[in-house]
Amino acid sequence: MADSAAPRNARAVARAELTRAILDSASTQLAQVGPAALSVRAVARDLGMASSAVYRYFPSRDALLTALLIEAYDDLGESVEQADSRVRDRADVAARWHALCHAVRDWARAQPHRYALLYGSPVPGYAAPDDTVASATRVTTALLTLLSDAQAMGRTPVATLPLSEEEREAVVPVRSFTDPVLDDAWVVRGLAAWATLFGNLSLELFGHMHRGILDYDAHFQQLVDQVAADLGLA
Amino acid sequence: MADSAAPRNARAVARAELTRAILDSASTQLAQVGPAALSVRAVARDLGMASSAVYRYFPSRDALLTALLIEAYDDLGESVEQADSRVRDRADVAARWHALCHAVRDWARAQPHRYALLYGSPVPGYAAPDDTVASATRVTTALLTLLSDAQAMGRTPVATLPLSEEEREAVVPVRSFTDPVLDDAWVVRGLAAWATLFGNLSLELFGHMHRGILDYDAHFQQLVDQVAADLGLA
DNA sequence: TCAGCATAGAGAGCAGTGCTCTCTCTCACC
DNA sequence: GGTGAGAGAGAGCACTGCTCTCTATGCTGA
Numbered sequence: 001m002a003d004s005a006a007p008r009n010a011r012a013v014a015r016a017e018l019t020r021a022i023l024d025s026a027s028t029q030l031a032q033v034g035p036a037a038l039s040v041r042a043v044a045r046d047l048g049m050a051s052s053a054v055y056r057y058f059p060s061r062d063a064l065l066t067a068l069l070i071e072a073y074d075d076l077g078e079s080v081e082q083a084d085s086r087v088r089d090r091a092d093v094a095a096r097w098h099a100l101c102h103a104v105r106d107w108a109r110a111q112p113h114r115y116a117l118l119y120g121s122p123v124p125g126y127a128a129p130d131d132t133v134a135s136a137t138r139v140t141t142a143l144l145t146l147l148s149d150a151q152a153m154g155r156t157p158v159a160t161l162p163l164s165e166e167e168r169e170a171v172v173p174v175r176s177f178t179d180p181v182l183d184d185a186w187v188v189r190g191l192a193a194w195a196t197l198f199g200n201l202s203l204e205l206f207g208h209m210h211r212g213i214l215d216y217d218a219h220f221q222q223l224v225d226q227v228a229a230d231l232g233l234a
Numbered sequence: 235m236a237d238s239a240a241p242r243n244a245r246a247v248a249r250a251e252l253t254r255a256i257l258d259s260a261s262t263q264l265a266q267v268g269p270a271a272l273s274v275r276a277v278a279r280d281l282g283m284a285s286s287a288v289y290r291y292f293p294s295r296d297a298l299l300t301a302l303l304i305e306a307y308d309d310l311g312e313s314v315e316q317a318d319s320r321v322r323d324r325a326d327v328a329a330r331w332h333a334l335c336h337a338v339r340d341w342a343r344a345q346p347h348r349y350a351l352l353y354g355s356p357v358p359g360y361a362a363p364d365d366t367v368a369s370a371t372r373v374t375t376a377l378l379t380l381l382s383d384a385q386a387m388g389r390t391p392v393a394t395l396p397l398s399e400e401e402r403e404a405v406v407p408v409r410s411f412t413d414p415v416l417d418d419a420w421v422v423r424g425l426a427a428w429a430t431l432f433g434n435l436s437l438e439l440f441g442h443m444h445r446g447i448l449d450y451d452a453h454f455q456q457l458v459d460q461v462a463a464d465l466g467l468a
Numbered sequence: 469t470c471a472g473c474a475t476a477g478a479g480a481g482c483a484g485t486g487c488t489c490t491c492t493c494t495c496a497c498c
Numbered sequence: 499g500g501t502g503a504g505a506g507a508g509a510g511c512a513c514t515g516c517t518c519t520c521t522a523t524g525c526t527g528a
Contacts, residue, residue, distance in 0.1 A: 199433020
């Protein structure tokens with residue numbers, strides 16, 4: 001982490017490589033056994049080194065988990081950003097919304113353990129340090145930018161309730177995140193869309209749709225369409 | 235679990251009581267350290283018995299977790315059912331919706347660890363047995379019943395997209411859950427409301443609204459109002 | 469009534485965990 | 499070339515889930 005500077009000598013190179021190897025091994029193990037069972041000793045075994053040596057690179061198991069967390073956030077963030085930017089017609093906000101939603105879902109379904117690490121129960125007794133914030137915000141940033149673009153194009157969400165003064169106060173950081181700032185209706189519908197998207201994903205990936213929904217793909221498609229309509233994107 | 239029959243003799247009584255005590259101690263510990271760190275030995279210590287003796291009551295740590303899971307589902311289910319039934323005017327579906335939403339959130343905020351156990355990342359390497367299904371369904375049942383009642387009263391959700399044949403197929407179990415069955419629009423809006431409610435709760439409780447929303451209560455109030463409006467309940 | 473047996477608990481033990489401490493070796497810099 | 503920082507190994511501590519064996523006790527059928 002701290003050694004992001006260009007390696008100058010053999011020792012620094014070795015350190016960077018081994019750090020990378022530890023992260024890769026840990027990531028593989030994470031995908032197999034989940035965050036709770038991630039074991040420093042197992043990583044060390046995998047790399048053929050003593051477990052105590054791993055502590056030269058990550059001061060604790062939680063620090064290793066945090067590194068994996070940041071990597072996962074960045075990986076997801078990049079997937080979403082790329083999906084968004086692949087929509088060539090930047091004015092087609094509906095297409096961008098669909099691309100964003102499916103990018104998140106595809107990423108999550110491909111590696112449910114990493115999704116669970118990001119959006120599932122927080123690892124108990126451990127608060128994500130501030131390092132994670134920048135990476136964690138990428139998806140939300142992409143979403144808010146999309147909404148801001150849509151607003152700039154004159155789109156309007158469908159029938160949205162007016163905000164009380166208290167409610168408007170509550171969402172100030174969201175409103176003032178983009179430039180120009182979002183109107184009330186966009187903030188309301190945007191936050192609802194955010195909750196709906198991740199709520200659906202969590203319910204799906206964590207098994208709560210078992211026996212309730214027969215075809216997750218079709219249902220997700222429908223949900224994304226409906227939210228797009230509510231956002232006035234279509 | 236299996237000893238739900240009325241205790242007949244001293245041994246059965248003692249067994250029932252100790253089973254209860256183990257669950258209580260485990261529940262307390264769960265609230266303090268989270269599911270991953272729930273320790274059979276700590277429970278045994280708390281009760282002043284050998285750890286091996288606990289295994290006479292629960293065959294494994296996972297079985298103990300499952301029992302806690304079922305209890306939590308039932309506890310939440312009962313809270314929601316009671317909140318719903320406390321609305322005296324059964325025709326006031328908007329009030330019932332608000333009661334339901336706030337019951338879930340109040341319960342979750344009062345015991346976030348239990349909420350995480352139910353709606354957070356599934357405990358890895360462990361699939362919830364069928365015993366949990368009945369308890370897990372109570373909240374969803376309350377919600378679907380509410381929607382069915384609203385439909386029976388002639389309410390209609392706002393502008394809802396039509397379903398393709400594929401999409402209609404995907405949600406068959408949900409539609410046919412209530413009697414009479416739900417119309418397409420109710421299924422669509424109902425599932426979206428479900429995802430929005432739990433999505434918002436998870437994002438809030440798992441820390442994703444940190445620095446984004448200043449007043450969680452006000453924002454939740456607003457969200458519930460908006461979804462109620464979309465459902466055509468207001 | 470009482471022998472026999474299922475049940476309950478204790479304790480030791482195994483294999484695993486996170487993490488620390490000490491020891492040794494080696495690389496890099498002055 | 500000497501010196502000190504960095505890196506790895508290994509032992510060890512306190513903990514975990516779980517199993518096995520041993521003993522005590524309450525219940526039950528003859």
